[in-house]
Amino acid sequence: MAAPDQLVIREITQLPEMRLVEDLQKEVWGVADREVFPALALVPIIEVGGVLLGAFDGQEMVGFVFGFPGRENQEMILHSDMLAVRQEYRSAGLGYRLKLAQRERTLAMGLEKITWTFDPLQARNARLNFGKLGVIADSYRPDYYGATTSFLHQTGTDRLWVTWLLNSERVKNRIINAASATPAEPVSPTVLRVGPEFEPLISDANVSAATQLALEIPGDINRLLAEDAELSLRWRAATRDAFTTLLGSGALVTDFRFIVGEHGKVGQYLLMRAKS
Numbered sequence: 574m575a576a577p578d579q580l581v582i583r584e585i586t587q588l589p590e591m592r593l594v595e596d597l598q599k600e601v602w603g604v605a606d607r608e609v610f611p612a613l614a615l616v617p618i619i620e621v622g623g624v625l626l627g628a629f630d631g632q633e634m635v636g637f638v639f640g641f642p643g644r645e646n647q648e649m650i651l652h653s654d655m656l657a658v659r660q661e662y663r664s665a666g667l668g669y670r671l672k673l674a675q676r677e678r679t680l681a682m683g684l685e686k687i688t689w690t691f692d693p694l695q696a697r698n699a700r701l702n703f704g705k706l707g708v709i710a711d712s713y714r715p716d717y718y719g720a721t722t723s724f725l726h727q728t729g730t731d732r733l734w735v736t737w738l739l740n741s742e743r744v745k746n747r748i749i750n751a752a753s754a755t756p757a758e759p760v761s762p763t764v765l766r767v768g769p770e771f772e773p774l775i776s777d778a779n780v781s782a783a784t785q786l787a788l789e790i791p792g793d794i795n796r797l798l799a800e801d802a803e804l805s806l807r808w809r810a811a812t813r814d815a816f817t818t819l820l821g822s823g824a825l826v827t828d829f830r831f832i833v834g835e836h837g838k839v840g841q842y843l844l845m846r847a848k849s
Contacts, residue, residue: 575630577665582674585625585637591615593634594625601657605722610655615639624651624678628658628667635659638671640679645688651679653689669705673748676739685739690717690732692725693812694794694805696831696840703829703842707747708735710826713816727798728809733816733826763787765815767839771797772804773811784846786824788815792831792838819844 585591591612598609618641619625628636636658640651653675658667679687691698693713702708710733718730738744765788768774780786790812791797798805820826828843 574661577667577670579630580635580662580665580667580670581629582626582670583629584678585627586619588612588616590627590634591625594627594637594639597634597637597657597659598655601659603722603724608721608723610639622682624675624682626671626674626678628662628671630662635662636667636671638675640675640687640689642682642684645686648686649684650686650688651675651682651684653687656689668701669751672701672706676737680739687737687739688734689737690714690734692731693733693816693842694728694731694790694808696790696792696794696829699790699829699840699842700831702735703826705747705751706737707741707744708737709743710735711820711824713813713820715813715817725795727802728794728805731809731813735826761787763789763841764819765789765811767791767834769835771801773808775811775815786819786844786846788812788819788842788844789834790840790842792840823847 585594594615595609595612598604615623615625623639623641625639626637627634637655638653639655640653643650643652656668656671658671675687691702693699712734714732714734716729717732718726720726721730762776762778762780762783764776764780764786766774766776767789771791791808794805794808797808824844824846826842827845830841830843831838832841
């Protein structure tokens with residue numbers, strides 16, 4: 574395995590390397606063939622403005638990011654549909670590097686916004702998206718992809734729809750300060766907490782007037798899923814209710830950090846409401 578600074582990120586334009594993208598989807602997500610985005614569909618999408626970037630360790634593809642142009646609220650955007658990195662390369666920050674390369678390529682196309690979806694119970698992804706890249710989210714999509722064959726989707730496919738405003742000062746500052754630690758002071762009120770048995774605890778406090786809120790999730794939902802599938806499903810239901818209620822009332826997800834709670838390391842979303 575090469576050192577992180579020796580991994581090369583470049584555009585993928587040829588069919589043989591697009592076949593490697595197919596292989597990596599199956600390896601990283603464990604999906605059946607029918608759920609793999611096919612190389613033959615990538616060919617014309619790249620031709621008309623799609624962005625497909627691969628990360629290479631020598632001749633071996635170890636990660637990729639893929640997006641395609643679209644329109645949201647009459648604005649041309651890039652929608653980032655897939656980001657995959659082999660397990661052994663994730664600690665090298667490769668996912669972050671792929672997103673930065675995607676940002677540069679999108680800006681070069683004259684676009685200033687990228688959208689994508691992710692599972693809000695995946696704490697490491699939330700930390701990358703909000704803490705390091707500076708996305709925001711105002712939309713929750715229940716059961717977005719329906720049932721799939723991926724081992725990652727055993728609790729369903731609920732998603733947060735996030736927006737990356739590429740040229741905003743917020744995003745620029747997050748990128749510049751990505752290596753800085755996020756302050757760990759607690760935020761009150763917290764609408765959902767991780768309980769002593771890692772169960773979801775719904776706050777009974779009146780949060781209707783609060784402009785800043787917090788929402789906790791387990792620090793590692795994948796480990797929890799392996800140990801207690803029923804509890805993981807309870808977390809899906811609890812976060813679905815909390816996010817849909819809060820975002821439906823006008824709140825905006827603005828940040829994510831890891832904190833040391835009463836019962837160990839947990840993830841914490843920060844949400845903001847406009848002042849009335």
